[in-house]
Amino acid sequence: MxxxxxxxxxxxxxxxxxxxxxxxxxxxxxxxxxxxxxxxxxxxxxxxPNPGTPPPETRLVDLVPIAPGQTVTVAWRGQPVFVRHRTSDEIARARNVAVSSLPDPHARNAALPANAPADDANRTLAGRPEWLVVVGLCTHLGCRLQPLHAIEPGSTGEGWFCPCHAARFDLAGRVRGGPARTNLPVPPYRFVATSIIEIGRA
The missing domain is CATH 1.20.5 (Single alpha-helices involved in coiled-coils or other helix-helix interfaces)
Known part of the structure; x- marks a missing residue:
């Protein structure tokens, strides 16, 4: 069949x-x-997206809740950024530091030329010296920084330190001691309103 x-x-x-x-x-x-x-x-x-190119990220920060003498940390491009509302006394002390006494004489401000001096006026925006905006990673090995008063109770909060290798930075974000050799970078930022900044765009 x-x-x-x-x-x-x-x-x-x-x-x-x-x-x-x-x-x-x-x-x-x-x-x-x-x-x-x-x-x-x-x-x-x-x-x-090209993996070698960081994302064009921006971050808006409302400054109203930040009291004088207070620092808030915000995330920008995967990095912690310190936004410090400096008091008039902190500004005066930062501006009385001679650039010649600094380990790093350069401002490291994204909005300024590479050879701009590291005086306090070059670490903040013109006319807004009370606001300091810096990347909160140690420039030695990239450790996350801590407030100085965390290891020195009762101190006046003169800046930040690295818990790994004891690098120290003042309230202008400039290196003052330890193995770090460069100041904290100032990222590009601008005021988009009286009390709002945009990090990531100058």
């Missing part, structure tokens, strides 16, 4: 084994699918 009984119209339960043609058809289809995926991959991959 053949695979199909012509007298009854009932198919035999036994199917014929796959042929070479069936095998070649399956293999050709598989290779075609893989080849198509490889051909489309460059188009798909170019839509992904």
């Amino acid at each position: 053949t695979a199909l009984d012509h007298t009854s119209g009932i198919r035999d339960n036994h199917s014929s084994p796959p042929t070479r043609r069936d095998f070649l058809t399956v293999v050709t289809g598989a290779f075609g699918a893989v080849g198509g995926a490889f051909a489309l991959w460059p188009l798909i991959d170019q839509m992904n």
Whole structure:
């Protein structure tokens, strides 16, 4: 009896084994699918962001809740940024420091030339000396900084220190001791309202 009984119209339960043609058809289809995926991959991959380029992130910070003498920490591009509301006494002390006494004489301010001096006026925006904005990572090995009064109870809060290697930074974010050799960077920022700053855009 053949695979199909012509007298009854009932198919035999036994199917014929796959042929070479069936095998070649399956293999050709598989290779075609893989080849198509490889051909489309460059188009798909170019839509992904460049991993070497940081995201164009900005951060708005409301300054109203920050009392004089207080620091808040906000996240920007995966980094902690200190926003300090300095008192008039803190500003005066920071401005009385001679640049010649600093380990790093450069401002490290994204809004200024690389060789701008590290006097206090170059660490803040013109006309707004009460607001200090700096990246809160030690410039030695990138450890997160802590307030100085955390290790010196009763101190007047003269700045920040690195708990790993004891680097110290003043209330202008300038290195004053320890293994760190450069000042804390001042990120690009601007006032977009009387009491709101935008970090990430000068």
